[in-house]
Amino acid sequence: MIDSERFRQIRSMLRRRQPDLTVVMDNVNKPHNLSALIRSCDAVGIHDLHAVSKQRSIHTRQHAAAGSSRWTRLHLWHEIKEPCSALRREGMQLLAATNVAAAVDFREIDYTLPTAVILGAEWDGVSKEAIGEADRTIMVQTHGMVESLNVSVAAAVILFEAERQRSLNGMYRELRMEEEQYRRLLFELSYP
Amino acid sequence: MIDSERFRQIRSMLRRRQPDLTVVMDNVNKPHNLSALIRSCDAVGIHDLHAVSKQRSIHTRQHAAAGSSRWTRLHLWHEIKEPCSALRREGMQLLAATNVAAAVDFREIDYTLPTAVILGAEWDGVSKEAIGEADRTIMVQTHGMVESLNVSVAAAVILFEAERQRSLNGMYRELRMEEEQYRRLLFELSYP
Ligand SMILES: C[S@@+](CC[C@H](N)C(=O)[O-])C[C@H]1O[C@@H](n2cnc3c(N)ncnc32)[C@H](O)[C@@H]1O
Ligand SMILES: C[S@@+](CC[C@H](N)C(=O)[O-])C[C@H]1O[C@@H](n2cnc3c(N)ncnc32)[C@H](O)[C@@H]1O
Helix, strand or coil, rough: CHHHHHHHHHHHHHHHHCCEEEEECCCCCCCHHHHHHHCCCCCCCCCCEEEEEECCHHHHHHHHHHHCCCCCCEEECCCHHHHHHHHHHCEEEEEEECCCCEEHHHCCCCCCCCEEEEEEEEEEEHHHHHHCCCCEEEEECCCCCCCCCCCHHHHHHHHHHHHHHHHHCCCCCCCCCCCCHHHHHHHHHHHH | CCHHHHHHHHHHHHHHCCECCCCCCCECHHHHHHHHHHHHHHHHCCEEEEEEECCCHHHHHHHHHHCCCCCEEEEEEECCCHHHHHHCCCCCCEEEEEECCEEEEECCCCCCCCEEECCEEEEEECCCCHHHHHHHECCCCCCCCCCCCCHHHHHHHHHHHHHHHHHHCCCCCCCCCHHHHHHHHHHHHCCC
């Protein structure tokens, strides 16, 4: 059993989890980016997140990242359409983050709606298939010479805009997951 | 000489540079964090940034990072009080980013004022000396179990809040640096 301070922390975390907010990492593969991304997800209340890998080496690194956090669950997939179909069935809007001028400014999105943000690989960006799956593309406007942000940076900037909107909307003040799942997770995480 | 598309890009970048916005990296030393941070600085219009190193190995890595970008200038220092005094003389508010509950929420700050954000080392966080130099401490509220964000992530979340405020305030629509410096940089960067 854990001490009561730890128990309170776990309970408070679960009470602020946002089951209708998630990310899909499309072949993101650098361990430090995966780890920074998972920390940001935990911070904004994402519990379940998704990663897609075409190559075995990427799969291995994503698999290692999945084991690195007790507080989030990283689901691994081989094809982008698999998590996208699943998330669409859950009623989520699918937003592909990409630094192309044709994309919508990320601040114009309503993130209080069920939302999944798709992030692209360090070199290749989001795949054509991912853009095909997405409802829309979004971008973070930049004012400099460098064409793109680091992927974990772009993710965090977008996720903390979601956090801002959800905070204003009181979404961290009420239990957002099903009561039954909440009880099960509270039990599992408190008796490791 | 460069082509005219490139020239236009450089001119547009310089016209949006924010000489009264900067960061001070207090012993930040992982190359991938330094590089992600420099990209974010370029993106929000920071031209001059600062890094402090106590150890020789950190100095070496910061020095390497300084050379990695043609579009920003990283100034290296040995003691935190050196850049802090210089920036204070320029009239900047000094904000130390730290994940302690006593700190001010980062969104409550007015970033249209001349501002320097101090960021801490990956393991040690911002030093006591840096906290001593700062006018106030600021934090990004988190809702999960993990205690802190990755340093380049925390920096970007804060800098893009500054970018949001400065955009609304029209600060990317007017030349913010001295005309003479603008001409000199335009010349230097266009004739490499
Ligand atoms: C380093 S970038 C990929 C760069 C790649 N060369 C390209 O042009 O797409 C990695 C990922 O970060 C995200 N990203 C980076 N900068 C972004 C921006 N300004 N707006 C939206 N997403 C961005 C995207 O998901 C992108 O696929
Ligand atoms: C990985 S953190 C340092 C963690 C260190 N163990 C500590 O407790 O300070 C590296 C730096 O990122 C910044 N940072 C990380 N999370 C932050 C947060 N929630 N609010 C403000 N700054 C944060 C701070 O500048 C911090 O010094």
